[in-house]
Amino acid sequence: MNSPDLQSHLVARRLRKSYGSLKALDDVSFHVGKGEAVGIVGPNGAGKTTLFGALAGSFPVSGGQITFAGDDITHDPAETRCAMGIARTYQVPRPFLGMTVFENVMVAARAGGGLSAAPATDHAAKILEQTGLFALANTPAAALGLLDRKRLEVARALATSPDIILLDEIGGGLTEAELVQLIALIQSLKDNGMTIVWIEHILHALIKVIDRLVCMAEGRVLAAGDPNAVMQNADVRRAYLGSTPE
Amino acid sequence: MTDYSIRPIPQFDRAIIAGAGMAFVVFGLLPMFGSALVVDKLTMLFIYIILAVTWNLLAGYAGLVSVGHQAFVGLGAYMMLRMVEAGVPPFIAIVAGGAVIALIAWPMAAFVLRLRAGEFAIAMWVLAETIRSLVMLDPYIQGETGRSLVVLNAYDPDMRRNTIYLMALVLAGAVIVISYRLLHGRLGGETQAIRDDEEAAGSVGVSTFRVKRIIFVLSAVGCALAGTLWLASAITFQPRTAFGIQWSVFMLFMVLVGGLGSILGPILGAVLFMTLQVIFGDFGVWYLAGLGIVAMLFALHVPRGIVGLLSEKMGREPITMQKLLNPKRT
Numbered sequence: 001m002n003s004p005d006l007q008s009h010l011v012a013r014r015l016r017k018s019y020g021s022l023k024a025l026d027d028v029s030f031h032v033g034k035g036e037a038v039g040i041v042g043p044n045g046a047g048k049t050t051l052f053g054a055l056a057g058s059f060p061v062s063g064g065q066i067t068f069a070g071d072d073i074t075h076d077p078a079e080t081r082c083a084m085g086i087a088r089t090y091q092v093p094r095p096f097l098g099m100t101v102f103e104n105v106m107v108a109a110r111a112g113g114g115l116s117a118a119p120a121t122d123h124a125a126k127i128l129e130q131t132g133l134f135a136l137a138n139t140p141a142a143a144l145g146l147l148d149r150k151r152l153e154v155a156r157a158l159a160t161s162p163d164i165i166l167l168d169e170i171g172g173g174l175t176e177a178e179l180v181q182l183i184a185l186i187q188s189l190k191d192n193g194m195t196i197v198w199i200e201h202i203l204h205a206l207i208k209v210i211d212r213l214v215c216m217a218e219g220r221v222l223a224a225g226d227p228n229a230v231m232q233n234a235d236v237r238r239a240y241l242g243s244t245p246e
Numbered sequence: 247m248t249d250y251s252i253r254p255i256p257q258f259d260r261a262i263i264a265g266a267g268m269a270f271v272v273f274g275l276l277p278m279f280g281s282a283l284v285v286d287k288l289t290m291l292f293i294y295i296i297l298a299v300t301w302n303l304l305a306g307y308a309g310l311v312s313v314g315h316q317a318f319v320g321l322g323a324y325m326m327l328r329m330v331e332a333g334v335p336p337f338i339a340i341v342a343g344g345a346v347i348a349l350i351a352w353p354m355a356a357f358v359l360r361l362r363a364g365e366f367a368i369a370m371w372v373l374a375e376t377i378r379s380l381v382m383l384d385p386y387i388q389g390e391t392g393r394s395l396v397v398l399n400a401y402d403p404d405m406r407r408n409t410i411y412l413m414a415l416v417l418a419g420a421v422i423v424i425s426y427r428l429l430h431g432r433l434g435g436e437t438q439a440i441r442d443d444e445e446a447a448g449s450v451g452v453s454t455f456r457v458k459r460i461i462f463v464l465s466a467v468g469c470a471l472a473g474t475l476w477l478a479s480a481i482t483f484q485p486r487t488a489f490g491i492q493w494s495v496f497m498l499f500m501v502l503v504g505g506l507g508s509i510l511g512p513i514l515g516a517v518l519f520m521t522l523q524v525i526f527g528d529f530g531v532w533y534l535a536g537l538g539i540v541a542m543l544f545a546l547h548v549p550r551g552i553v554g555l556l557s558e559k560m561g562r563e564p565i566t567m568q569k570l571l572n573p574k575r576t
Contacts, residue, residue, distance in 0.1 A: 058449065077448065078445070079453045082449060087450075090446065094446040096438060098438055098442050099435070099568075100568060102569065102571040103435060106569065107436060107452065108450035111453075113451070114451075121251065122249055125250035134573075137573070156450055157450070160451050
């Protein structure tokens with residue numbers, strides 16, 4: 001495996017994040033190239049979501065460095081990183097509950113996307129169509145079920161016109177048909193040049209889109225590289241699947 | 247060329263806005279035929295409207311609940327007193343004394359806005375008490391005794407009353423229009439996003455601190471303007487009254503009874519509050535007990551306030567700040 005180079009879009013070097021004595025991130029290095037799609041798997045508590053929080057600037061890290069397109073963003077707040085083109089979704093959806101679906105997406109289009117009212121309206125409407133939320137545009141976000149809230153997470157992130165999107169378990173709970181649609185959506189984003197990092201437990205969905213797979217456990221990277229090779233790795237099978245290869 | 251649009255303001259809301267515009271003109275002409283008592287009561291109503299709209303902007307839209315905004319009511323009044331003492335004409339000091347509070351609120355925001363929810367509310371109260379104590383150290387204020395705005399006695403009483411009335415009317419109108427325009431624009435969506443989930447707001451690119459600071463400074467200036475107007479009509483400045491917690495209680499009452507987080511709510515709340523004050527004001531302590539009972543009844547039976555009731559009747563919120571997407575392609 002190559003070491004992260006300047007061609008890489010988003011690079012994290014030796015990230016650490018501790019909560020008291022718990023090491024949520026223990027010396028994690030991670031990189032994703034421009035236009036690349038990387039999957040992240042790992043058992044619960046592996047540090048996957050914490051890695052996203054660190055990359056998106058949701059909290060300060062305890063150590064390490066993050067660069068984006070060559071710039072050091074380790075100490076930049078979330079809104080600056082969003083404006084630079086890093087968008088994230090939340091594993092447990094966090095919609096703005098006092099606003100409609102359209103207003104949720106509109107805030108993202110205006111604040112993160114930097115669009116003025118008319119183009120933001122257009123952009124928001126198109127993203128609602130793309131994510132299957134158009135019919136619910138004027139519904140209060142508080143009235144949405146879990147699946148639509150997950151769609152709204154993706155819609156809101158896309159509305160900021162990101163270069164790179166961090167997707168956190170957006171496939172969980174979907175039916176097979178919905179999953180097919182979701183994979184098609186993410187594939188189309190990738191085809192349009194968007195960089196994708198996707199945390200997902202549904203391996204067969206992940207494998208269809210990603211170029212590379214990272215497996216984490218206990219705040220560390222266990223293995224990274226070709227998806228099939230990673231899944232055959234003995235450590236990965238032990239930690240993640242609870243079995244060893246025959 | 248855009249394919250989509252935001253649904254225009256409904257006919258009914260347009261009618262209310264037009265009605266409010268006409269009411270503004272009628273109120274403007276009122277001093278020509280209204281009695282001195284009516285003019286005085288309406289001046290107080292406009293001051294209450296400024297307070298309620300301002301506090302609602304802060305608590306209802308940005309989610310910043312403060313029980314210390316009497317700090318700015320008192321500071322505005324104090325600043326006016328000091329400006330007049332320095333030779334500024336009193337009617338100019340009404341506006342200048344309020345506006346200058348922005349210079350105090352701006353740096354103050356850097357400290358208090360780092361606190362969350364309850365911490366912020368209590369810190370504001372502590373600050374209000376601290377500022378009151380500091381103001382009482384000013385020899386000109388004479389501690390508890392206070393100081394009167396005696397220069398105002400030099401004006402003809404009718405001219406003075408009517409000028410303060412008209413200034414209160416115009417400033418209340420300005421506060422309403424500015425918050426309406428503000429909430430309709432980008433900042434409106436951003437403040438509500440922060441209120442609903444500050445971290446997620448940051449993740450979609452909202453500069454959370456910057457937005458909160460703008461709202462905080464505006465709310466401070468609004469309260470300070472209420473303070474200068476109140477001093478101009480009451481003449482006497484006593485630190486315990488000017489910085490009293492009752493201002494926060496009034497604001498809470500008006501906004502919660504009217505409807506938190508709506509544009510119409512605080513205005514209706516202020517009208518109801520003023521009406522109660524006119525009817526029951528002579529009953530002394532019972533008046534306060536009555537206010538308490540009304541507040542409790544609303545909290546139990548009408549938690550979303552008068553606007554909540556209206557919304558249920560109409561099936562939608564009147565003069566809503568909500569932006570709806572027009573499904574039709576244009």
